[in-house]
Amino acid sequence: GEDVEQSLFLSVREGDSSVINCTYTDSSSTYLYWYKQEPGAGLQLLTYIFSNMDMKQDQRLTVLLNKKDKHLSLRIADTQTGDSAIYFCAEGNQAGTALIFGKGTTLSVSS
Amino acid sequence: DAGVTQSPTHLIKTRGQQVTLRCSPKSGHDTVSWYQQALGQGPQFIFQYYEEEERQRGNFPDRFSGHQFPNYSSELNVNALLLGDSALYLCASSSGTVRETQYFGPGTRLLVL
Numbered sequence: 001g002e003d004v005e006q007s008l009f010l011s012v013r014e015g016d017s018s019v020i021n022c023t024y025t026d027s028s029s030t031y032l033y034w035y036k037q038e039p040g041a042g043l044q045l046l047t048y049i050f051s052n053m054d055m056k057q058d059q060r061l062t063v064l065l066n067k068k069d070k071h072l073s074l075r076i077a078d079t080q081t082g083d084s085a086i087y088f089c090a091e092g093n094q095a096g097t098a099l100i101f102g103k104g105t106t107l108s109v110s111s
Numbered sequence: 112d113a114g115v116t117q118s119p120t121h122l123i124k125t126r127g128q129q130v131t132l133r134c135s136p137k138s139g140h141d142t143v144s145w146y147q148q149a150l151g152q153g154p155q156f157i158f159q160y161y162e163e164e165e166r167q168r169g170n171f172p173d174r175f176s177g178h179q180f181p182n183y184s185s186e187l188n189v190n191a192l193l194l195g196d197s198a199l200y201l202c203a204s205s206s207g208t209v210r211e212t213q214y215f216g217p218g219t220r221l222l223v224l
Contacts, residue, residue: 004153031212042115042201043154043215088153097167098144099203099213101153 006089006102014111018076022089022102025070029091032065033099034074037086046074046087076107084109113138115204115216123222124192132187132219136204142166143185144213145177148199160185189221197223 003025012018024032030051035043049056049063049072056063062075076083086104093100116135124130136143142161146154156169160179179185183204189196199220203213 033212035215042117042217043203045212045214048212090153093156095167097159098156098169099146099154100156103151103153 004089004091004100004102006087006105008103009106009108011108011110012079014079014081014109016079018079018083018107018109020074020076020087020089020105020107022072022074023070024072024089024091024100026091026094026100027067027070028094030096031092032063032072033090033092034061034063034072035088035090035101037088037104039085043088079107079109081109081111083107115202115214117200117202117216117219119219120217121220121222123224125224126192126194128192128223129188129190130192130221132189132200132202132221133184134187134202134204134216135184136202137214140204140206140214141183142205143179143183144203144205145185145187146201146203146215147171148201148218150198154201157187192223194223197221 005023033048034046060077064073088104089102090099118133144159145157148154158168159166163179174190176188199218201218202216205213
């Protein structure tokens, strides 16, 4: 079945780069997503990558996709304290209707 | 351009009661999906509505039901509430051929006592 795995916690210093990793199971997913959730809030769509791409860059965010290993990563350059949040990796289900989420990676940025 | 809106923001109910949550999709979107996010977990898909019909359903009991109106807004109803239904309920909207690219509202936090 469909499943998404993420490491649960990452701690970095302000100004460093953060790399959040994710593995997924459904190779038929058309898109893969990264969402950000701040305390007590809903989910903000950060970026997404089409499954036939290897990399996508959007300002401080870089998404890398290794389709062979079913591995997705999100790199945040020059991490700021405002980047502290929970980051969710998600894949679309086979029907292209629902998103399957990981449990989220809590990013803690210290100054 | 208003994003996805949800009401109410918070709700407290007791076991056995019924609850209705509401969602208005982002302008231009015609598809609404509902998710349940328990504390410390990722969101879990409940169901999706398109053209006023339930298009797909996740692994949730029949106590969870929904509706979509002609203006694309949607309701989530939960009957016979259990303590385990306490969660953040998220609504997401999407449109076009890539309906899985979904934009989320702020959620309704439900506490069942």
